[in-house]
Amino acid sequence: MHTSETPRLYARDPLLHSLLPRLTGLAYAERARVPWEHDKDLPLVLLTGRHGMGRTAVLRALERHYAGRLPLALVDTAACALVVELLEELVCSLAPGLGRRFPLLLPGLISVFASHGDTADGRGRATTRIARLLIACHLESGTEANVAQRWAGRLRTRLDDAPRAGAGAEAGGAASRPGAHAVTQAALAEYFERYTRSRAAAPLRQWYQERYAESESATTGAAADGQDGVVRLADWFRRGGDYRHAAEQTLVHAFLEDIAASRSKWQRLNRDPRPLTLLDNTHSPAGARLVDLILEYRARPGTTHHDPLVVVATRLGDAPPEATEAVHRELPDLVTSTRWRRTGHAPSAGLLVVPLTPLSRDDILLMLDAASAPLHPYLASALHTLTGGHPLASAVLCDAVLDHTRATASRGAAPRPPEGPLGPRNLLELTTPDGPSVTQAILERLLPSPQQRSRLVPLSLARDSTAAQALAAHLRLEGPEQLPANAAADYLEAEHWQHDTPQDRPLAADPLLHTLLVHEARRTSHGADSRRGWQEIHGFLRRHHTTRGEDSEADALRHTLAAGDAKTVVAALSEEFQSEQDRQSALRWLNCLSYAATAPAPPSADWDDERAAMAAGAHDDRYHDIDEIDRCINRLLHGLWYLSDALAEPEADLCDDIGAELAFLSLRHQTWRAVLSQAARTWPAAVRDKRPLPLPEL
Numbered sequence: 144m145h146t147s148e149t150p151r152l153y154a155r156d157p158l159l160h161s162l163l164p165r166l167t168g169l170a171y172a173e174r175a176r177v178p179w180e181h182d183k184d185l186p187l188v189l190l191t192g193r194h195g196m197g198r199t200a201v202l203r204a205l206e207r208h209y210a211g212r213l214p215l216a217l218v219d220t221a222a223c224a225l226v227v228e229l230l231e232e233l234v235c236s237l238a239p240g241l242g243r244r245f246p247l248l249l250p251g252l253i254s255v256f257a258s259h260g261d262t263a264d265g266r267g268r269a270t271t272r273i274a275r276l277l278i279a280c281h282l283e284s285g286t287e288a289n290v291a292q293r294w295a296g297r298l299r300t301r302l303d304d305a306p307r308a309g310a311g312a313e314a315g316g317a318a319s320r321p322g323a324h325a326v327t328q329a330a331l332a333e334y335f336e337r338y339t340r341s342r343a344a345a346p347l348r349q350w351y352q353e354r355y356a357e358s359e360s361a362t363t364g365a366a367a368d369g370q371d372g373v374v375r376l377a378d379w380f381r382r383g384g385d386y387r388h389a390a391e392q393t394l395v396h397a398f399l400e401d402i403a404a405s406r407s408k409w410q411r412l413n414r415d416p417r418p419l420t421l422l423d424n425t426h427s428p429a430g431a432r433l434v435d436l437i438l439e440y441r442a443r444p445g446t447t448h449h450d451p452l453v454v455v456a457t458r459l460g461d462a463p464p465e466a467t468e469a470v471h472r473e474l475p476d477l478v479t480s481t482r483w484r485r486t487g488h489a490p491s492a493g494l495l496v497v498p499l500t501p502l503s504r505d506d507i508l509l510m511l512d513a514a515s516a517p518l519h520p521y522l523a524s525a526l527h528t529l530t531g532g533h534p535l536a537s538a539v540l541c542d543a544v545l546d547h548t549r550a551t552a553s554r555g556a557a558p559r560p561p562e563g564p565l566g567p568r569n570l571l572e573l574t575t576p577d578g579p580s581v582t583q584a585i586l587e588r589l590l591p592s593p594q595q596r597s598r599l600v601p602l603s604l605a606r607d608s609t610a611a612q613a614l615a616a617h618l619r620l621e622g623p624e625q626l627p628a629n630a631a632a633d634y635l636e637a638e639h640w641q642h643d644t645p646q647d648r649p650l651a652a653d654p655l656l657h658t659l660l661v662h663e664a665r666r667t668s669h670g671a672d673s674r675r676g677w678q679e680i681h682g683f684l685r686r687h688h689t690t691r692g693e694d695s696e697a698d699a700l701r702h703t704l705a706a707g708d709a710k711t712v713v714a715a716l717s718e719e720f721q722s723e724q725d726r727q728s729a730l731r732w733l734n735c736l737s738y739a740a741t742a743p744a745p746p747s748a749d750w751d752d753e754r755a756a757m758a759a760g761a762h763d764d765r766y767h768d769i770d771e772i773d774r775c776i777n778r779l780l781h782g783l784w785y786l787s788d789a790l791a792e793p794e795a796d797l798c799d800d801i802g803a804e805l806a807f808l809s810l811r812h813q814t815w816r817a818v819l820s821q822a823a824r825t826w827p828a829a830v831r832d833k834r835p836l837p838l839p840e841l
Contacts, residue, residue, distance in 0.1 A: 153506040157477040169416040183449040186495035195535030198457035214240030214418035220430025235279040243405040244280035247397035257330030258377035301329040395436040399450040422456040438490035460639030469494035501532025510541040515552040525567030543573035603660035704742035729815035740783035758782030779804040802827040
């Protein structure tokens with residue numbers, strides 16, 4: 144944010160002020176207790192949405208308001224590769240607030256970390272992690288480096304004193320490097336002897352032993368092969384696959400049982416606020432795994448003990464497809480009650496899925512309310528139309544608008560682009576307070592990969608995947624893949640921008656993303672002589688569609704218009720209009736006209752935008768050498784071209800003129816009269832409301 148003020152979240156109050164207080168028992172913005180909605184069994188709240196919908200922003204807002212008031216952890220699961228790393232982060236964040244040292248989980252984590260310490264580098268990483276845990280749980284004091292050094296020294300002493308035997312001994316009885324089992328056993332011996340009372344250690348070992356004992360009684364304290372249960376946990380983790388799955392399951396169970404045990408009877412009776420865990424980006428492998436394990440634990444049949452951990456997770460895209468029993472709620476549904484309760488024992492029944500929805504136009508008005516000068520009356524509507532209420536894009540553009548008004552209002556300050564009054568047409572010309580263009584700033588957040596973003600900018604101008612592949616070859620786009628256009632499409636699908644895109648749609652079919660990419664292609668056009676220049680790209684695409692036959696005529700005309708050659712498009716439309724054809728061809732003509740008019744405008748450096756004036760007839764004198772039908776088609780094309788722009792203000796006169804031009808043409812074509820008359824009645828309202836132009840019914 145440009146200012147130092149805490150950023151405000153819009154349209155998220157049902158989550159922040161209603162749902163979370165009812166789950167935690169603590170009000171969001173004031174020091175007040177709130178009655179719990181769920182007394183025992185808790186849902187795991189999963190916030191879903193695309194890039195920029197505010198998933199992380201919601202978690203950070205919760206962290207700001209609840210930090211220091213209840214035990215809290217915020218973890219970006221995409222930054223961790225393994226579930227044990229996530230558990231380490233959770234322990235380090237929650238232990239100080241809980242005032243408890245995770246007696247079940249800690250020996251399990253120490254055994255897993257220590258088992259990777261059979262090399263010098265591995266031992267260094269393991270001791271650092273163990274030191275973090277010991278400090279967080281108040282078992283050691285000092286810096287992380289000092290505690291790690293002390294721990295390493297103690298572990299080395301134990302290993303030096305331990306006898307070498309079996310496969311670990313070298314010929315001649317010489318001491319060998321200790322293996323993973325020896326390191327794990329030494330670490331656990333150090334932990335239990337130094338930090339756990341002897342009477343307390345036995346139940347902890349017993350808890351693990353019950354999960355790994357085979358034929359011998361679990362009460363013997365050893366598995367059938369004589370191996371300690373906590374040591375076997377580490378061994379299974381190292382094996383990977385199903386063994387690691389079982390080990391992670393045990394560790395998550397230990398974590399949640401420690402959380403449950405941390406609440407005293409008095410705290411439960413007093414209804415103290417529950418601990419809160421915020422898991423970001425759980426579409427990551429480790430994040431998805433942790434969510435699954437929590438849900439599996441809570442879905443155990445016959446469960447009598449319920450953990451009190453409030454979990455709010457975020458996921459890019461939609462809920463997992465396998466979560467068939469999840470409960471879905473919209474944001475407004477959360478104001479008074481979630482109406483959630485577990486039905487059955489399917490793990491996904493514990494999910495409460497809440498999609499983060501777009502902002503409204505009223506939210507945009509509030510975001511622009513701090514402007515230093517009066518704004519264009521249509522600016523908020525234009526911004527909302529452009530972004531579709533996308534929170535990130537709306538925030539970046541609103542910040543740029545506010546920054547522009549501050550700069551122009553400050554005496555002596557050089558205004559940021561664009562110069563002069565700020566209108567809807569200028570929104571994408573703005574720069575951010577930090578300097579980059581708004582389109583660049585938004586796209587960097589929506590498309591994190593620089594390579595794929597660079598590809599998609601020019602490829603966004605292509606009509607479909609076939610044209611995109613031809614354009615990629617023409618531009619000689621670099622990359623290891625043989626088909627860069629397919630790689631870009633796969634990237635968009637992986638980033639949840641589209642699913643199973645049909646062959647006849649652009650690669651970036653999302654309206655906001657497509658608009659931003661096209662404008663960035665316009666902004667970064669390299670000039671008329673460049674292979675990646677605007678004119679060259681549209682010229683190539685026009686030629687490409689010309690070779691694809693009659694069905695691609697509308698595409699060829701659209702790229703012709705995008706290059707600024709309106710005369711050629713008018714001539715083609717006029718020629719077809721004045722030929723005697725059936726009523727079906729009228730629909731084809733209208734479709735060709737409306738689709739060609741969706742062409743993106745050329746860069747302003749190469750072209751003067753006179754579309755609105757041309758549509759109003761202000762330049763009819765330039766066309767005195769053509770007949771009235773051609774002039775009418777010229778005005779109609781320029782009017783539709785101007786009004787199809789997401790940032791064009793739907794001026795009432797221009798919208799009415801669309802109907803008048805179509806009505807004029809209907810009187811001059813006997814066969815097409817009914818079809819054109821119907822379009823004359825329906826198209827003005829469609830362009831005014833920014834809706835697709837409806838084709839008449841035969």
